[in-house]
Amino acid sequence: MRYILPVIVAFLFIIEGTWFQVFFPASFDQDLYWMPRFAFVAIVFISIYRGAVHGLFFGIITGFFHDVVYSYIIGIYMFSYGLLGYMAGFNFSAVKSRPIVVLLIMLVGLAGLETLIYFMYTWTGVAFVGFEEFATTRLMPSLLLNGAFGIVILFPMRKIFQWIEERERMQENV
Amino acid sequence: MPHFFSNKRLILLMVGIIVLVILVGLTMREREQATIPEQIVQDSVGAVQSVFQRPAYFVRGIYDDFIHILNVHEENERLKEHLNDYAMLRSELDGLREENESLTSMYDGMESLSSFTSIPALVIERQPDRWTETIGINRGTQHGVEADMAVITEEGLIGRVQYTSAFTSQIQLLSDGEQTNxxxxxxxxxxxxxxxxxxxxxxxxxxxxxxxxxxxxxxxxxxxxxxxxxxxxxxxxxxxxxxxxxxxxxxxxxxxxxxxxxxxxxxxxxxVMVIDREQGNLEGIQEDFENLQEEQEEEEESEGSGE
Missing domain, CATH: 2.40.10.350 (Rod shape-determining protein MreC, domain 2)
Incomplete structure (x- = not known):
């Protein structure tokens, strides 16, 4: 069961591009872009509960896969997932015991991620929308969707983190 | 974010940014085929994605069928209207087909501009961030897919093959605003x-x-x-x-x-269907051109020797 966290992140990464796109397809008359960032939400939680270095490595590896599988420019997601995965690592017990604070950090991290990716895509010439349009059609829906997703998975994931910590403590005692 | 801006971390951040710029610079240009490590990642993730995608399409299909059943009466009315035109179209089509056959048989071995073979494929992923509009399919170079081939659904053209890997390839949709498209x-x-x-x-x-x-x-x-x-x-x-x-x-x-x-x-x-255009036609034209050039050169030579 050492691999439970990588499996969770990999699963969320896969369903972003497959199940989500099949069951909630966009259409021509939709103006908002609902971007799933499920794997990133999980990475922020891992970074908070397990430590910033965990967040960094999960972020870099997931970002690398995102770059290679979904686009031909390599580095954008690797850098931003890694950086924000690390920066979200508020590994204090005062934070960990307050779900509201954890969710708030997750939302701030998400907003940072979307903005960072927006600026990097503008820099590489992929995106060409104004910041205002980006904020209303992409940032806001993303915060709503992934915030809701974060609320759903936070409590099951806290159980998993507690379980992992207990196992670690038991192993230390043995 | 404990002590984020300490010296060591700042240096690491700088190194990260430099690596980012180098990687982006190296991979930004249009590439026909992914590099070997990329292909391995794409193909193995692609295999997992196909496993996920098939049951999803099955469930989605059941849902769509259910919606269809609700609309079946309306649709029936509409189809009946269409059916009236069908007989006429059918006879017209037969006539045109015969005419077409007789006309194309006049050209010796010339394939028409519209002849092609198609490779059916399953869509295994779609770019979730939607900054670029791309989808992935479960067919690659091993199945005969090459970069820049046209991709269609039964309703019409949707895009082109952006780059290929051994068992998967990436399709750039026409809705992607890039100018190379x-x-x-x-x-x-x-x-x-x-x-x-x-x-x-x-x-x-x-x-x-x-x-x-x-x-x-x-x-x-x-x-x-x-x-x-x-x-x-x-x-x-x-x-x-x-x-x-x-x-x-x-x-x-x-x-x-x-x-x-x-x-x-x-x-x-x-x-989707990947369209492999039959190139025999173009090669034939090229050969004709080459023959023509040779003939002209020969003529010039003979003229030159005649003088």
Missing amino acids: RVSAKVAVEDDEPAIGFIEGWDHEQDLLIMQKVDSENELEVGQFVSTSGLGGLFPADLPIGEIVGVEIDEYGLTQNAYIQPSADYYNINH
């Missing part, structure tokens, strides 16, 4: 030569394709159908693209732009 298209004009133009660009506000560089002498009208012209060399002719919904003269007044409502749905795609 350019298709030579034609508009059928009654009793006249078809109007030729280029599909380039995507109008993000109205979600319409933009067809540019159409000669302003051609009379474009709302409701005309647009299809590929086969002149670009990559795509075969007569793949449906969409219907004109708006026309405007471009800024210099020499050409006109048409706005096109795509006939295919770019969002709800399960199965």
Whole structure:
């Protein structure tokens, strides 16, 4: 069961591009872009509960896969997932015991991620929308969707983190 | 974010940014085939994605069927109306087909611009962040897919193969606004030569394709159908693209732009066909050209020796 966290992140990464796109397809008359960032939400939680270095490595590896599988420019997601995965690592017990604070950090991290990716895509010439349009059609829906997703998975994931910590403590005692 | 801006971490951040710039710079240009490590990642993730995607399509299919059952009466009425035209179209089609066969048989071994073979494929992923509009399919170079091939659904053209790997490939949809995504298209004009133009660009506000560089002498009208012209060399002719919904003269007044409502749905795609254009035709023309050149050279030589 050492691999439970990588499996969770990999699963969320896969369903972003497959199940989500099949069951909630966009259409021509939709103006908002609902971007799933499920794997990133999980990475922020891992970074908070397990430590910033965990967040960094999960972020870099997931970002690398995102770059290679979904686009031909390599580095954008690797850098931003890694950086924000690390920066979200508020590994204090005062934070960990307050779900509201954890969710708030997750939302701030998400907003940072979307903005960072927006600026990097503008820099590489992929995106060409104004910041205002980006904020209303992409940032806001993303915060709503992934915030809701974060609320759903936070409590099951806290159980998993507690379980992992207990196992670690038991192993230390043995 | 404990002590984020300490010296060691700042240096690591700088190194990260430098690596980012190098990686982006190296991979940004258009590439036909992914590098070997990328291919391994793409193909193995692709295999997992196919496993996820098949049951999802199954469930989605059941849902769609359910919706269909609710609409079945309405649809039946509509189909009955269509059926009246069907007999007439059928007889017309038979006549045209015979005519076409007799005409094509007159050309010795010439394949038409629209001949192609197709490779069916399953859509295994779609770019979730939607900054670029791409989808992935479970067919790659091993199945004969090559970069720049046309990709269609039963409703019409949806895009081109952007790059390939051994068992998967990435499709760039026409709704991706990149300028390299350019298709030579034609508009059928009654009793006249078809109007030729280029599909380039995507109008993000109205979600319409933009067809540019159409000669302003051609009379474009709302409701005309647009299809590929086969002149670009990559795509075969007569793949449906969409219907004109708006026309405007471009800024210099020499050409006109048409706005096109795509006939295919770019969002709800399960199965696609990759179109492999039969190149025999083009090679034949090239050979003809070479023969012609040789003949001319020989003539010149003989003329030269005659003097």
